Amino acid sequence: MHALAAHLPLAVVSADSRQIYRGFDIGTAKPTAAERACVPHFGVDVVDPITRYSAAAWGADAAAWIDDAIRAGREPVIVGGTGFYVRALTAPLFVEPPLDVDRRRAIASHLRALPLVEVRRWCAVLDPERAGLGRAQLERAIEVALLTGVPLSRWHQVAPGAPPRRVRYLVLDPGPALGERIAARLDHMLDAGWIEEARALDARIPESAPAWNATGYAVVRALARGTVGRADAREQILIATRQYAKRQRTWMRHQLPPNDVTRIDPRTPDAVSRALAWWHDSTEGMG
Numbered sequence: 001m002h003a004l005a006a007h008l009p010l011a012v013v014s015a016d017s018r019q020i021y022r023g024f025d026i027g028t029a030k031p032t033a034a035e036r037a038c039v040p041h042f043g044v045d046v047v048d049p050i051t052r053y054s055a056a057a058w059g060a061d062a063a064a065w066i067d068d069a070i071r072a073g074r075e076p077v078i079v080g081g082t083g084f085y086v087r088a089l090t091a092p093l094f095v096e097p098p099l100d101v102d103r104r105r106a107i108a109s110h111l112r113a114l115p116l117v118e119v120r121r122w123c124a125v126l127d128p129e130r131a132g133l134g135r136a137q138l139e140r141a142i143e144v145a146l147l148t149g150v151p152l153s154r155w156h157q158v159a160p161g162a163p164p165r166r167v168r169y170l171v172l173d174p175g176p177a178l179g180e181r182i183a184a185r186l187d188h189m190l191d192a193g194w195i196e197e198a199r200a201l202d203a204r205i206p207e208s209a210p211a212w213n214a215t216g217y218a219v220v221r222a223l224a225r226g227t228v229g230r231a232d233a234r235e236q237i238l239i240a241t242r243q244y245a246k247r248q249r250t251w252m253r254h255q256l257p258p259n260d261v262t263r264i265d266p267r268t269p270d271a272v273s274r275a276l277a278w279w280h281d282s283t284e285g286m287g
Helices: 033-038 055-071 083-090 101-112 116-126 135-148 152-158 175-191 194-202 217-225 230-255 271-286
Strands: 010-014 075-079 169-172 261-264
Touching: 010 055, 055 075, 055 083, 083 230, 101 135, 116 135, 135 152, 169 271, 175 194, 175 230, 194 217, 217 230, 261 271
Parallel strands: 010 075, 169 261
Antiparallel strands: none
């Protein structure tokens, strides 16, 4: 997207559910200070790591950030791969009923102690439509079902939200090369100080903080503590990241309207020109 920003007055609105947390920088691949200086970014470093921040909250904040960008003479573009965040903006979610804070905290504490397979089994019983999602979404579905008596998938069907937005999507996917790119980025993160960052965060952020659920952070925390070796940690993170990328691809394939999606391999020589063509076609179509 920074290649496009060299040609267009853009503002980036991050739709990454982990870049919102302050201090969790390297492992979430946050934009650098230099990149933020060149292009305004919203949705980065929004809340403290102990804060539970929902997709609905992001949707409301993102709407305000889009307005801020437009007032500043910038064209807002949503960047990131958290599907529920994108959905919260394009097809706003239901207004959540009040949930008992103490019971919610107790459920969350219990679920975090369970292995993923057990959390998924719980969700398959309570809200089977969401049983194929990632851990954070599984835990969310379980707590809503337990505290309200109604599955989260059902809430989405019956509760009113704001009118949907019409958007166009640009999907950058290098195809089979994605696995190698993930491995190279992981090695760069480990060499760039991810272990030291996790050690510093471990000294002040409790293990129960939602920010630790970001892919790889719990493993790197264990690496910093010396309870796992670097090779084993790398392998665990690599597997988890590839699985997450697979879920993202599946979500985009099944959840995005095909007629509104343009797919580009970012490695091709004409990638930037095709992305610019997508941008101009999209803005004209929206006008």
